[in-house]
Every structure is written in structure tokens, then in C-alpha cells.
Amino acid sequence: MLKGKMIQGCRAIAEAVTLCRPRVISAYPITPQTLIVEELASMVAEGELDTEFINVEGEHSAASLVLGASATGVRVFTATSSQGLLYMAEVVFNIAGMRLPVVMVNANRSLSAPLNIWNDQQDSISMRDSGWIQLYAENNQEACDLVFQAYRIAEDHRVMLPVMVCVDGFVLPHAFEVVDLPSQKEIDAYLPPYQPIYKLDPDDPLTMGAFAEPDKYMEARYMIQRTMEASVPIIEEVGREFKRAFGRAAGGLFEKYRVDDASTVVVALGSMAGTTKDVVDDLRNKGQKVGVLRLITYRPLPQEALYEALKGAQNIVVIEKALSLGGSAPLAVELRSVFHGRPAPPRISGFVIGLGGRDVTVDDLKYAIEKAQQQLVDMEFIGLRTDLELEGVNA
Amino acid sequence: MPELVKERDKFADHLLCSGHTACPGCGQALAARLVVRAAGRNVIIVNSTGCLEIFTSKYPESAWEVPWLHSLFQNTAAVASGVEAALKVIGRLDKVRVIAQGGDGSTFDIGFGAISGMFERGHDILYVCYDNEAYMNTGIQRSGSTPTFARTTTSPPGKVSLGNLRPKKDLPQIAAAHGIPYVAIASVGYPMDLDRKIRKALSIRGPKYVQIHVPCPLGWGTEPSKTIDYARLAVNTGLCPLIEIEDGVKTAIKIPARVPVEEYLKGQTRFRHLLEGTGRKEEIAEIQRMADRNIEVYDLIAK
Numbered sequence: 001m002l003k004g005k006m007i008q009g010c011r012a013i014a015e016a017v018t019l020c021r022p023r024v025i026s027a028y029p030i031t032p033q034t035l036i037v038e039e040l041a042s043m044v045a046e047g048e049l050d051t052e053f054i055n056v057e058g059e060h061s062a063a064s065l066v067l068g069a070s071a072t073g074v075r076v077f078t079a080t081s082s083q084g085l086l087y088m089a090e091v092v093f094n095i096a097g098m099r100l101p102v103v104m105v106n107a108n109r110s111l112s113a114p115l116n117i118w119n120d121q122q123d124s125i126s127m128r129d130s131g132w133i134q135l136y137a138e139n140n141q142e143a144c145d146l147v148f149q150a151y152r153i154a155e156d157h158r159v160m161l162p163v164m165v166c167v168d169g170f171v172l173p174h175a176f177e178v179v180d181l182p183s184q185k186e187i188d189a190y191l192p193p194y195q196p197i198y199k200l201d202p203d204d205p206l207t208m209g210a211f212a213e214p215d216k217y218m219e220a221r222y223m224i225q226r227t228m229e230a231s232v233p234i235i236e237e238v239g240r241e242f243k244r245a246f247g248r249a250a251g252g253l254f255e256k257y258r259v260d261d262a263s264t265v266v267v268a269l270g271s272m273a274g275t276t277k278d279v280v281d282d283l284r285n286k287g288q289k290v291g292v293l294r295l296i297t298y299r300p301l302p303q304e305a306l307y308e309a310l311k312g313a314q315n316i317v318v319i320e321k322a323l324s325l326g327g328s329a330p331l332a333v334e335l336r337s338v339f340h341g342r343p344a345p346p347r348i349s350g351f352v353i354g355l356g357g358r359d360v361t362v363d364d365l366k367y368a369i370e371k372a373q374q375q376l377v378d379m380e381f382i383g384l385r386t387d388l389e390l391e392g393v394n395a
Numbered sequence: 396m397p398e399l400v401k402e403r404d405k406f407a408d409h410l411l412c413s414g415h416t417a418c419p420g421c422g423q424a425l426a427a428r429l430v431v432r433a434a435g436r437n438v439i440i441v442n443s444t445g446c447l448e449i450f451t452s453k454y455p456e457s458a459w460e461v462p463w464l465h466s467l468f469q470n471t472a473a474v475a476s477g478v479e480a481a482l483k484v485i486g487r488l489d490k491v492r493v494i495a496q497g498g499d500g501s502t503f504d505i506g507f508g509a510i511s512g513m514f515e516r517g518h519d520i521l522y523v524c525y526d527n528e529a530y531m532n533t534g535i536q537r538s539g540s541t542p543t544f545a546r547t548t549t550s551p552p553g554k555v556s557l558g559n560l561r562p563k564k565d566l567p568q569i570a571a572a573h574g575i576p577y578v579a580i581a582s583v584g585y586p587m588d589l590d591r592k593i594r595k596a597l598s599i600r601g602p603k604y605v606q607i608h609v610p611c612p613l614g615w616g617t618e619p620s621k622t623i624d625y626a627r628l629a630v631n632t633g634l635c636p637l638i639e640i641e642d643g644v645k646t647a648i649k650i651p652a653r654v655p656v657e658e659y660l661k662g663q664t665r666f667r668h669l670l671e672g673t674g675r676k677e678e679i680a681e682i683q684r685m686a687d688r689n690i691e692v693y694d695l696i697a698k
Contacts, residue, residue, distance in 0.1 A: 023484045053482040057512035064470035068477025200462040207457035209465035
């Protein structure tokens with residue numbers, strides 16, 4: 001018997017956010033994030049939340065508003081998706097550079113053009129270099145649990161970096177699942193009030209956002225990079241403490257599913273991992289040694305831990321709902337770099353799948369696994385239609 | 396509060412300290428010092444990218460004795476909204492004032508949407524625009540505030556152009572159209588009036604907009620020692636009317652007598668192409684008509 005209640009993802013995420021007691025929330029509506037902020041707005045309207053909820057004129061201002069509130073020393077929250085994330089991109093980088101522990105939920109959605117409101121992960125992957133910690137949820141339970149952990153990680157004085165919790169648009173926020181939400185008392189014990197190191201205060205004036213000349217700029221970026229690297233064990237620690245407090249595993253760097261003796265390991269992010277686990281079970285029943293490594297922490301990329309987890313495999317099959325146009329499958333490229341110069345590296349194939357909400361089917365995944373077991377695939381689109389004339393493409 | 400701070404409190408003039416790197420004769424530096432002097436210590440300032448930000452905040456130095464935040468170019472009003480929201484939720488908004496400030500580029504152009512949002516949402520913030528009529532920090536490019544026929548590097552006069560061909564955007568009226576309680580134009584040439592307007596604005600709850608006309612010797616091509624003279628000429632020609640719009644009611648500081656706009660234009664290299672040789676009489680007359688219109692609309696001359 002599952003503990004918890006049947007609840008829509010957006011409502012569950014909104015309730016998780018309120019349990020964290022953010023003092024200022026600002027957002028701008030965009031599908032498929034809207035349901036999350038609508039739920040938050042109604043909770044504020046019902047007086048269930050002692051929070052300033054501010055509707056703004058665009059995502060650039062939503063991110064800027066939480067930046068200002070965070071700099072004033074209070075816990076903040078925002079949520080967006082797709083074009084909204086791109087529109088606030090300038091502020092996204094700025095928040096990280098200013099070391100403000102903002103927490104954001106991004107409902108992953110494709111990027112225009114063509115306009116498409118459905119799920120893939122091109123939006124958040126495009127922000128991978130921004131200095132935000134990025135965590136990807138597989139289901140709504142984990143989406144909520146990552147929100148709790150996100151504040152713990154972001155506000156840790158050893159970190160002081162923003163955290164983006166990525167949830168596959170529609171697939172999670174619009175789905176009804178059983179979610180076990182902790183009590184306010186439990187979360188208050190797990191997540192103490194935010195203690196800023198620096199804040200805007202007339203009693204103790206300081207200058208924030210000073211500019212740095214070439215003799216100092218690089219050091220500021222270097223410090224973020226070092227903090228990112230140093231946050232890997234802190235993310236693990238926060239995950240362990242969560243398990244101790246709530247009795248279930250969530251967060252951490254990645255989830256290994258039947259990986260330890262596997263010769264072929266599929267690497268995936270987010271909700272795709274569920275289908276992939278079914279495929280793995282099926283193939284295991286047929287005697288194949290296959291597993292899944294579901295990456296939760298995409299930034300910082302836990303390079304050493306990934307090496308240790310994957311070094312026994314012969315084939316690594318990276319399936320990604322993102323790509324670097326003109327480049328390749330971004331995570332596959334990064335995993336190749338993890339194994340570069342190591343003894344007997346596995347064969348790492350990259351597949352682009354499910355863009356713009358196209359279904360990721362069992363057959364697609366089986367095809368990718370089978371193909372990668374036979375040969376190295378640098379990058380291949382899975383599930384392309386053959387009945388459409390693709391203009392400008394040499395057939 | 397530390398002893399040193401108490402000691403320094405005697406010198407509110409220095410909440411924006413000397414030693415910053417503004418150009419000689421910078422109208423904005425002088426105006427900003429007057430603004431923060433009027434505001435006092437219990438203030439948080441959010442500053443747009445621009446000259447003022449650059450010349451006061453080169454890490455590890457800072458000219459600011461009050462809490463001060465710079466984020467980006469166009470988001471100042473939104474960042475200030477966040478500061479205000481946080482102060483409100485922690486119960487400190489009754490004690491601490493919030494000022495958002497930037498140049499005309501960040502106010503008239505790139506940050507305008509965020510400012511409109513801040514006005515419309517009713518945040519308790521004073522927005523101060525230091526208006527030197529072009530993007531001076533990046534090297535004198537045209538903004539929405541650049542006056543008609545002014546030379547900038549992106550509105551140069553040439554064989555088929557006489558500089559900036561569009562009139563200055565009337566931002567105070569646009570601000571007032573939001574229904575905010577207080578809008579004013581001030582000038583660094585009249586510091587007592589400027590001081591009064593900032594104090595008055597900060598005594599009113601809700602969104603306020605004060606636009607301060609600040610000559611830029613580098614961008615205007617004026618003598619650094621003449622900054623105050625040019626600021627006063629702009630007022631006394633009628634080109635920069637010192638108005639207040641309080642809950643929609645307009646009042647203006649009277650000017651003693653109508654000074655011809657040519658007195659203001661001459662000596663500024665940004666208008667030199669209008670005065671060279673026989674002069675561009677028609678264009679000068681057009682600028683004169685703008686000044687006359689202000690004099691008429693705002694009733695600037697005492698009868």
C-alpha cells in the first residue's frame with residue numbers, strides 16, 4: 001500500500017514549495033508551468049501562505065524580482081518553462097554570479113521554432129553553463145523531494161548557488177500520481193529558516209553587484225567552478241539526510257537501476273527513466289545484462305562518480321531529449337570526456353529522442369540499445385518519421 | 396551601530412563618497428549625491444548598469460555608504476520590486492525606503508517594460524532617472540531621450556541627416572498615465588528644488604518617478620565647468636520644465652524670462668551642426684517651438 005495521496009503533479013509541487021515557506025514568489029505564466037503558479041496563487045489567496053506573491057510582466061522581471069528579494073535576505077521561489085527560461089536567461093546567469101540561493105522549478109518544454117508546447121529538455125540543457133545546480137526529477141514524488149533538497153543545497157553556506165529543479169512538462173505537472181508529502185513540522189525540522197551570509201540592510205550597508213576588471217573577473221568565475229565541484233558531496237549528503245529523515249531515497253547524484261553487473265547501461269534524465277526501467281526488466285528477463293543510470297544531478301556533472309559507476313560497462317547508451325544543434329548529443333559528449341584517457345573506456349553512443357513531446361516508446365529504446373550494442377553511434381535521431389519530405393536534407 | 400558609522404552620520408553629504416571615477420563636471424555624479432543625501436541612511440538603492448554604476452562600484456572599492464545593489468541593465472525596477480517585497484514581508488518597509496535608479500537608456504528604452512510593471516503593481520519605490528539624453532557609458536549613442544537634432548555616434552549628422560530626427564520621449568507623462576501618485580522633473584542646476592522633490596517623493600507611499608536632467612560634458616561636448624550653467628539654460632529656455640504631477644495635478648516652477656534656445660544650443664558640440672556657417676534657422680526654430688510649447692502647456696512664465 002502506497003503512502004500518500006492521489007494528487008496532480010502541479011498541486012503536489014506547489015504544496016512542496018509552500019512547505020518550504022518561501023517569503024517572496026514571483027512568476028509569469030507559461031505552459032506547462034502555469035498550473036504550479038496557479039496553485040501557489042490560490043494558496044496565497046486563501047491565506048495559507050505568508051508570502052508576497054507577485055505577478056510580473058515577463059520572466060525577465062520574475063527572475064529579477066526574486067533576485068532582489070533574495071539579496072534582501074529572504075527565501076524565494078520562481079517557476080518557468082521553455083521560452084520563459086530563455087527570456088530570463090540573462091538574469092539566470094546573473095543570479096548565479098551573485099551567489100543567490102534562488103530555487104526555481106522548470107517545467108521542461110521544447111524551444112521555438114517551430115512553436116511547440118510539449119516536453120523535451122532543450123530549455124534547461126541550454127542553461128547548463130549558467131552556474132545553476134540542475135536536478136532532474138523522474139516522477140512527482142521526486143519532484144517534491146528535490147524541491148525540499150534544493151533549498152538545503154542552495155542555502156548551504158558552502159554552496160550559495162541557485163538550484164533549478166527540472167520536471168518534464170505535462171508528463172509530471174499534469175499527471176495524477178500518489179505523492180507522500182511530509183508535514184510542515186517535518187519540513188521545518190529538515191529545512192531551517194534561510195540564514196543569509198550577506199544581505200541588503202541599512203544597519204550594515206554593503207555594495208552588491210560591483211563590477212570586476214580583467215584582474216579580478218576570472219577569480220569570481222573560478223570560485224563558482226570550484227564551488228560547483230565541491231557541491232557534489234554536499235548534494236549527496238543532503239540526499240542521505242533526506243533519506244534518514246523521511247525514509248525514502250531521493251536526490252543525490254544519480255540512481256543506479258540494475259547497473260552493477262550490466263554490460264550495457266542506458267543513461268537518461270527525468271521521466272524517460274521510468275519507461276527505460278521497464279525495457280531493462282524485459283531485456284533482463286531475456287538474459288541480457290542491461291541497466292539504467294538515471295542522472296539526477298546534471299550540474300555539477302559528477303564526473304568521478306559517473307566514472308566509477310559506469311567503468312564496468314562495455315556499452316553506454318545515452319538517450320537525450322536535447323541536442324546541441326550543429327554539435328551532438330550533449331550528455332553523450334560529456335560522458336565521452338569523462339572517460340577520455342581512461343583505460344579501456346566503454347563505447348558511448350548518443351541518441352536524440354522525444355523532442356517536442358514525441359512519445360518515447362519501448363520500441364524506440366530497444367532499437368537504441370540494440371544498435372549501440374552492435375556499433376558506436378555518434379549521434380542519431382530516434383523515431384524520425386519517414387513519411388515526411390525533409391526539405392534541405394540529402395536523403 | 397559602529398562608532399565610525401555614527402561619526403560619519405554627521406556627514407550625510409558623503410553617503411555617495413568622493414574618490415569615485417566620474418568625469419570632471421559629471422552632472423549625474425552631483426545629482427546622485429544630492430539624491431542619496433536627501434534620502435538619508437535608511438534606504439536601499441538598486442542601480443542599473445551605466446555610468447553611475449561603473450564609476451561608483453569598481454571592485455573592491457565602493458563609493459556607496461548605503462546598501463546598494465547592481466544586477467543588470469534593464470531589470471532595475473524589477474529587482475527593486477523584489478527588494479521592496481522582501482522588506483514588506485519582513486515588516487521593515489515602514490523604516491526603509493527603496494530607490495531604483497538608472498540613466499535614460501535603461502529608463503526610456505531597455506528597462507521601460509520593467510518600470511511600467513513596477514508602476515502598475517504599485518510598489519513603494521522611488522524610481523530616479525538621471526537623464527543625460529544618450530547612452531554615455533558606451534560612448535554617446537542615441538536613446539529614446541535624445542533631443543531632436545542632437546548629434547550622437549549613432550545619430551550623426553550627414554549629407555542627408557541633421558542628427559537625431561525624433562523628439563524626446565515624454566516619459567514623465569507616460570509615468571503619470573499609470574496613475575502613480577508622484578511624478579517630477581528636476582534639474583541638477585537647481586539643487587534645492589531637486590532636494591525638495593526627492594524628499595517629497597520619499598514621503599509618499601507607492602510608486603514615484605523623478606527624472607533629473609543632468610548635463611554630460613563628454614557626451615554634450617560642453618566645458619566641465621559649465622555643467623550647472625547648461626542645466627539652468629535647459630530649464631530657462633523651457634526645454635526642461637521643472638514640473639510635478641501629483642495625482643494627475645500638474646504644477647511647474649516658473650522661469651524668470653524666456654531665454655532663446657540658441658543660448659542653450661551654442662557651446663554644445665552635439666548641436667554644433669545647427670549653428671555652423673549661416674546656421675540651420677529652420678531647425679533651431681523647430682527646437683524653439685518645442686520650448687515655447689512647454690512654456691505654454693506648463694505655464695512656465697509668471698504672468
